[in-house]
Amino acid sequence: MVAMEPVRKKAKTSIDFCVVTFGEAMIRFQPLEHTKPQLPQKFLRSVGGDELNVAVALSLxxxxSKWVSVVPKGPxxxxxxxxxEISPLLHISGLTNVEGDLGIFTVLPESKSVHYQRSFSAFARCADQLRWPVELGDASTASWFHVSGITPLLGDPAKKSWLxxxxxxxHLGLPTSLDLNWRKxxxxxxxxxxxxxxxLDTLELLILSVDQLQGLAELLGTDLSAADDDAxxxxxxxxxxxxxxRRVAMCRKTRDEGIQCRWSLMVEADIQCKSAPIYHVPKDECGGGSAWAAGIIIAxxxxxxxxQQLIKAxxxxxxxxxxxxxxxxxxSHVTVADLRAAEASIAAGTGEWGVWETKPHHSQLSQLSHVPKSPKSLPSTSIEVTLEKMKKASLLAIFRVKGSAQVAIDRGVELAQMGVKAMEVTIDSPDWKEILSGLRERLDSDVLLGIGTVMDDTxxxxxxxxxxxxxxxLSPIDPIGFIDVCKSLGVLAVPSAFTSNECWSMHRRGARLIKLFHAGLTxxxxxxxMLDIxxxxxxxxxxxxxxxxxxxASGWLKAGAVVVGMGSNLVGKDISLKPGTPEFDAAVEDWKNTGRPTVEKLIKEIKEIKEPR
Incomplete structure (x- = not known):
């Protein structure tokens, strides 16, 4: 490898951040019953691979995220x-439909080991055919690169491509992380x-396990006889x-009566950081390290x-x-909504998401029948919470902004102070990302935020x-894949319908809230x-x-609507006009003299409907 100084790039915003990972995918077979190995067994089959796992977790x-690999043809x-298909943010690249095998690893409970069959995989044979100037693009394409120490041990082609x-x-100055992930x-x-x-000198982060640090200490002639955090x-x-x-990190875990305690250590120059313990009961040992890597890359x-920032990370x-x-x-099946719900659960000490700050008593574990038990159940919790908050809000302010983003953000803050608790930013607004993130930063967490005008291509x-x-x-139509994508992300999907048949069809496919559009035609x-039926x-x-x-608006709510949506009638017309123009100034005056008093009156009317004396 030609020596050159690494170039540290300034981190991109979350909007533009893109992580590229590289490694092999495999099929895992794990017995569901611990019987004698010669007897028939039921197996759990799943797709996995450390670097693919990281990409999936990031996308959710x-x-x-972009996972680069070599994938063989066949089923x-x-x-x-x-x-x-897991997430619209996950992209698979590299060589596909290649002649060869897919790597397989089989869990062997009787020997507490794993058996690999990957020497003749398409990846092991053809990884050196990947074109990295194309896969990583230029400095504006990727924001972070992640690899593991598994790949270079898969043979010369894989090692050559890895290097x-x-x-x-x-060369591009990409921040890079390496999970050593040594497999004996x-x-x-x-x-x-x-x-x-x-x-190693180019790395932003080196991730180790306890066993790996102990092995490296022996290789480097360093004493590590003690097994505590200080050592x-x-x-x-x-x-x-x-x-x-730049940084070295290590995950720590202990197990007592089935309850796992995990915490992490990190060093950077003169800084040593240690996170507070989290307690949980794992249902599957696989995937935790990959999910951890995804979480730290984002942070x-x-x-x-x-x-303190590193401890938070x-x-x-x-x-x-x-x-x-x-x-x-x-x-991983963890979404942003799941994280927020789990953090709230920890803060409240309820353990509703199966995580605690102090070791739970077994009586607490037995009461947690509602803790998510399957991937499909994870998003639904946050979706139902959002739906209930939307019903409570009753009023949805729709921001279609063609003017100043700052004026729109300020108006959102003003509306929230007046009592509006749900706001939609349409994605045909040129600065919708800036507006959405600006509102989230300035508004309390009890104010719901969302997007609108989602179409097939968005x-x-x-x-x-x-x-x-x-x-x-929200969408003015029923976009292809919209309900399923939202469900996978823990986002409340609000597609549009007009007839009772269209509404019921969306209900069958899991839509929990349906937009009646165009309401002016009914x-x-x-x-x-319709709702009386x-x-x-x-x-x-x-x-x-x-x-x-x-x-x-009050008439719609009395008729059975759970929430009503309004645009300029609620948020004002000045958000779609260029500041400094006579039209903008007139709209500002109209908001002060007419718009704001009308909204205040409406909020009072809705409160009386929801909370009659």
Missing amino acids: LGVK LGQAVMSCS AALQQAR QLGTLSDLWSIVMPV FFAVMSRLQQKVKC LQDEPQQS LRHADLVAALCQNTEGDF VSEVAVAQSLGASFA SPMILKH KPLGDHLNILPSGSVSPKN
């Missing part, structure tokens, strides 16, 4: 390629360390200074400099890992919006008659929008 947390290869990828990342079945720790040593910190600091990477994108990664292990399979923006604080998404009385009224939650005004 609202970060654009198993197609199973891997279908991972792109070429790191060379290109170094693939080679010795000494062999792996001799390969990674030349690239680990001392070795990690010496290692960081020797190899000259480090904003270039934290202080010790470690806590973020610990929580992602703990929640990941609440479900089976290699992939469904992927839902994940971006979620990362900026959106918990719901009436509150027609809606009432059983079981429509028992299951349909309707949001009328289009020609809804302060004059007829």
Whole structure:
């Protein structure tokens, strides 16, 4: 490898942040019953692979991710390629439909080990055919590069490609993380360390386990007879200074009566950070390390400099890992909404999401029947919470902003102070991302934020919006894949319908709130008659929008609508005019003299409907 100084790039915003990972995917077979090995057994089959796991976890947390690999043709290869359906933010690249096998690893409970079959995989044979100047693009394409120490031990083609990828990342100045992830079945720790040593000084982060740190201490002739955090910190600091990477991190875990305690350590120059413990009960041991890596990459994108910021980053990664292990399979199913719900659960001391700050009593564990038990149950919790908050809000302010983003943000703050608790920013607003993130930053968490005007070609923006604080998404139509994508992200989908048949069809597919559009073409009385029919009224939650005004909003709510949506009638016309123009000044005056008093009156009317004396 040609030596050159690494270039540190300024971290991008979460909107533009894109992580590229590189590694092999495999099929995992794990017995569901511990019987004699010669007897028939039921197996759990799942797709996995450390670097793919990281990319999946990142995409579900609202970060654009690209996994680069070699995938063979055939049904198993197609199973891997279908991972792109998990999130619109996940992209699979590299060589696909290649002749060869897919790597397999089988869990062997009787020997507490794993058996690999990957020597003749398409990845092991053809990885050196990848073109890294293309895969990593230029400095504006990727924001972070992540690899593991598994790949270079898979054979010469894989090692050659791995080194070429790191060379290109170094050339572009990409922050790079390496999870050493040494597997003794693939080679010795000494062999792996001799390969990674030349690239360590370019790393933003080196991730180790306790066993790996102890092995490296022996290789480097450093005493690590004690097994406490202070001793680990001392070795990690010496290692960081020797190899000259920016940060070294290590995950710690202990187990007592099935309850796992996890915390993490990190060193950076003179800083030593340790996160507070999190307690949880894993349902599957696989995937936790990958989820942790995804969590720390996200937390480090904003270039934290202080010790408290780094501790917060470690806590973020610990929580992602703990929640990941609440479900089976290699992939994390944790969304931003799940993280927020879990943080609230910890703060309240309820353990509703199966995580605690202090070791729970077994009586607490037995009471947690509502803790998520499967991937599909994770998003629904946050969706139902959002729906209930939307019903309580009753009024949705729609921001279609063609003027100043700052004027729109200020208006949102003003409306929130008046009592408006749900706001939508339409994505045909040129600065919708700035407006959405600005509102989230300035408004209390009890104010719901979402996006609108989602169409077929913009469904992927839902994940971006979620990362900026959106918990719901509206559309004037029923976009392709919209309901399923929102459900996977824990976002409340609000597609549009007009007839009772269209409404019921969306209900069948999981829509919990349906936009009645264009409401001006029907009436509150027609809606009432529809909802009077059983079981429509028992299951349909309707949001009328289009020609809804302060004059007829109360009528829609009395007819059975759970919330009504209004645009300029509620938020003012000045947000769509250029400041400094006569039209803008006139609109500002109209808001002060007419708009604001009308909204105040409407909020009072709605409160009387919801809370009659």
